[in-house]
Amino acid sequence: MSDRELMYREALREALFEEMELNDEVFIIGEGIAERGGSYKVTEGLLDRFGAGRVRDTPISEAGMIGVGVGAAIAGSRPIVEILYVDFAMLGMDMIVNQAAKFRLMTGGKGRVPFILRTQGGTGGGVAAQHSQSLEALFYHIPGLRVVMPSTPADAKGLLKYALRQDDPVMFIEHKHLYMNKGHVPEGELIIEFGQADIKREGTDVTLIAWSNMVPRTLEAAEELATMGISAEVLDPRTLVPLDREAILKSVAKTNRCVIVQEAVRRGGIASDISSIIQEEAFYDLDAPVQIVAGLNTPIPFNLVLEQASVPQKDDVIAAVQSVLHVDTF
Amino acid sequence: MSDRELMYREALREALFEEMELNDEVFIIGEGIAERGGSYKVTEGLLDRFGAGRVRDTPISEAGMIGVGVGAAIAGSRPIVEILYVDFAMLGMDMIVNQAAKFRLMTGGKGRVPFILRTQGGTGGGVAAQHSQSLEALFYHIPGLRVVMPSTPADAKGLLKYALRQDDPVMFIEHKHLYMNKGHVPEGELIIEFGQADIKREGTDVTLIAWSNMVPRTLEAAEELATMGISAEVLDPRTLVPLDREAILKSVAKTNRCVIVQEAVRRGGIASDISSIIQEEAFYDLDAPVQIVAGLNTPIPFNLVLEQASVPQKDDVIAAVQSVLHVDTF
Amino acid sequence: MAKTARPNTPSKELLEKLFTTAFRIRNFESEGIKLYRQGLVRGYFHPYLGQEGIATGACAALEDRDYIASTHRGHGHCIAQGAEVGGMVAELLQKETGYCKGYGGSMHIADISRNNLGANGIVGASTPLGVGAAMASQVRGSDAVTVAFSTDGASNNGTFLESLNLAAIWNLNFILIVENNQYAVSTKLEEATRETELYKRGEAIGVESHRIDGNDPLLVYETVADAVKKCRAGLGPILIEAVTFRHSGHHVNDPGKYMPEEKLAYYKERDPVDRARDNFISMGKAAASEVEAIEADIKAEFEAAVDAAKVAGEVTVEDFQEFVADY
């Protein structure tokens, strides 16, 4: 029982089933999510179980869909709007930035917006510049939003369930590469509060911070580093907002070295922000500068070789770790 | 003659007049920019001089306006789209992020997008959460865009003229507080290339990096610091993309201490990125951690006292400088 | 598609309500502008002067469970939906006792407790937000109706098409009121679109749509009441284009010189507050003394609100920092 393995997408679906069962205010809308069950099959079966009132297909109207979700949340529902690719969230950016994120403050706290935007991002399989972006940094910079990026099936389930029980707008960003990944998901209630990083692997020589699809990749790098006698700790913040600063600073205080691995482009990414926090608050803990391994500053090209060259690979992580470990011998 | 003083808005207008005179492909559209001359009078007189073909008022259709500008640029024009508040650029975010920024790469370099989005941001006078944002970090994170934020009349003129002669999409972000500021603008041709920081004040003890409306505020702080015997260098990158990393690293190598002053909220701002660059590339030059003075992580409230408390003030800069100067005595 | 027939004789109670609301809005705006000129109100202030008939008539047709969504010109909607002038004045004066603790101001004013989704600084935002509230009602099996107040300017924005279309395919209890005051700041509607009869955009996507005189509070009431009835019977959404005109510039500091004098005179002749008063007197057989008493009460209420707001507590930076600690 406790060895139950689920795919990431199955874990998400389970969270949706459980929460929709518990709370009639939860509903979900999106393109092709009802009859077709969604492009990644996350919403399969929901229509049959909860009916066409609470599970609805939409036209291609991202701004409208997001706006409707935000309005419904203000009116007390717990809507989930699925946007096929995070790239398309740009069409509803006004509703995210100027409405969802602002409403609570603009009403002096009297209004809340328990709205969830579920989407997926990242590179994969040559879907090119408009379907491959990692845009979490855009939401991270907007106060009032929560930014959640689970890397494992269990995290996906627990965080989605928590998202549906708290009162602020959540950008829940999945990754196209993770849906088929399997992992242990305990039976029964599983709720993961926001703001709690998870140490995916313990280590003593260097802290590797990664989220979403970079977590499995970084864990692979850590395995290989282990064979080289390097003990890497892998920390997954799981939620970027709120960010578990304490866990990060604690790990860095232990290892004195840090590499941040991010699929998004280097310039202006969340890694830069985490790096700036570490150096402001743990400057004297550091034996080497924090290194960032991130995407190239480029839109993602179609060509698969270039696509791969545009985002961090296992070897990039290993090279960065070697560099922070040897840097003080320069 | 060489002592000629212009207001920021006059300098912008002069740039527009000169470039529209020189190049028939330059045109400008926006809400109330033609007959009314624009909310900040930047476009006053353009309609009379260049006619209704090249100076057009638009309906309230931000996404459409930006899209039309991008399409016109692809077709070889040099359009300027004025968006009243940078906050409203969120309505056209898809066209900025998924079209303007991507087109050159998606066409293998065969297409270019010499599109300019002129807008203004920042706090001022209680215009509240949806009219006060500093959103440059969002554009900074999207490869393919140029991000320009002049702080003086001369920079405004020279950079806008350069923007109209290069071939990539430019987010040209003015500040509502700067339009009436006066400054020296030389007669005759004035072109400022992108990627060249300007040292607005020389100093030896600490490097202060600031842009847009934070430049005059930081200069005031520097003056006051001077009376306390502290020599602050004030560096204005002027263009955030491309960023003059060399100038920044050179200044920090000289002063060994750095404070970055940013009106935008702290989390995920450009200051974090600059900080991460400095610590990655100049770790051993630093005698103290880079400090960031930035906006609170909050939407801007209406109340004027709170508005002021939400963004960096002169005293915040002074306090930060004192802290980086004394920090190594801890 | 103008509606003209008067289905029932209106009750005196209704006529009194319409007049009271219209006058309360008129007084709030005229006096509010004075406060602005005294420097007591900052930021933007878009007066609803001249358009009072629309909010007044529409909200009178709603029940407590119904929702509204409002615009940047939102004081009138807020008042018509039952907000108290005290909380509104305090909000404009940035006080802690304001509806939004002074964090919102004119452009975001709302009494959330009265199912008002708020004024909004983004032109066009009221429509999707309102459709969202209507969707929430439908999902929870309520027959509550949502009225989104919107504008001629917003009709050229993509949100108009997207959200009204969503309301249509889902048969939501949603009423979109397009307040066509014929201008967006200084831009004439004829310059913003070829087809200035905006209700046609509803028809083109299969939505029952009407165009009415927005300066007639009773007609607005009747049209909206009818639309509410249809919505509750599952026949929503419905679009109502209410033609009107501002009595002043776009915002307090706009002299509005671009507005032709004859046109202004024409609409002032059809002043919605005067009409509400006339109706109250003629159809409601109200005595002059009744009218005077109402007006006096409303004026006193406003003055009391100002007095209270002036001495109300200031918000503090410490409270604010605590408020945003989890941002």
Added chain:
Amino acid sequence: MAKTARPNTPSKELLEKLFTTAFRIRNFESEGIKLYRQGLVRGYFHPYLGQEGIATGACAALEDRDYIASTHRGHGHCIAQGAEVGGMVAELLQKETGYCKGYGGSMHIADISRNNLGANGIVGASTPLGVGAAMASQVRGSDAVTVAFSTDGASNNGTFLESLNLAAIWNLNFILIVENNQYAVSTKLEEATRETELYKRGEAIGVESHRIDGNDPLLVYETVADAVKKCRAGLGPILIEAVTFRHSGHHVNDPGKYMPEEKLAYYKERDPVDRARDNFISMGKAAASEVEAIEADIKAEFEAAVDAAKVAGEVTVEDFQEFVADY
């Protein structure tokens, strides 16, 4: 508002062009799908099978100076606008010799040199981009026309309203062709909107609008030719809703089970490529041998393109890094 009258007898040259283009698209898609199934093409591939009549007819009505803007289903537009199959196949195969150096792929394919603003992965984007090109032409005093190909799905997106309205107020030389294939992936148009006659949305904002059979290449040609003439005379923009149907699923890997068989059969009976061929033979008096020669040439051209692409140079990471150095 369907158009039916045939104004002139079409020339053999025109009929040959229509057939050649339609067949080239058909062959490109059928053979391209095979390459996809062999694993030689990656990413998305949205076949234009069944819709060839629209791009074929429309682009035949354009001059060299005119522009087009295209969709995610863009191979047909690219071919009809004169792109060479060699550069297109190479693009799909991610080769340096591709029109976009292999950086773009199917969803961004374009021969920019032929005034094609490109295929686009964002549904709805072709309309504003196309209006922009039309605006550029107007500003520079050119009478060039821009045709934006768009979709039924995009008609429910805000860009539709905003950009067509801009084209209208500025009388741009802009033609919006809504390819109504009645589906957006598996979502039926009737589920996406109440009013499935999409041309009415153009009329509602004062734009001359037509609805025609998109499977009739000659009718498409005539309608677009007429619209082009009107545009050049200052009477633009014009909307043309061209009704059609896909012959396959939404993309290569979609079996399209949701498409009713009878409907598919109905439209296959009205196959645009067959019609172009029939017209060429019957109206153009083309001999069977002429037709065969054209088909054989087109097939050979495609095969040569595949052979060339297979041996063409690979893009290198070094070149790419240099390309993006200033990003």
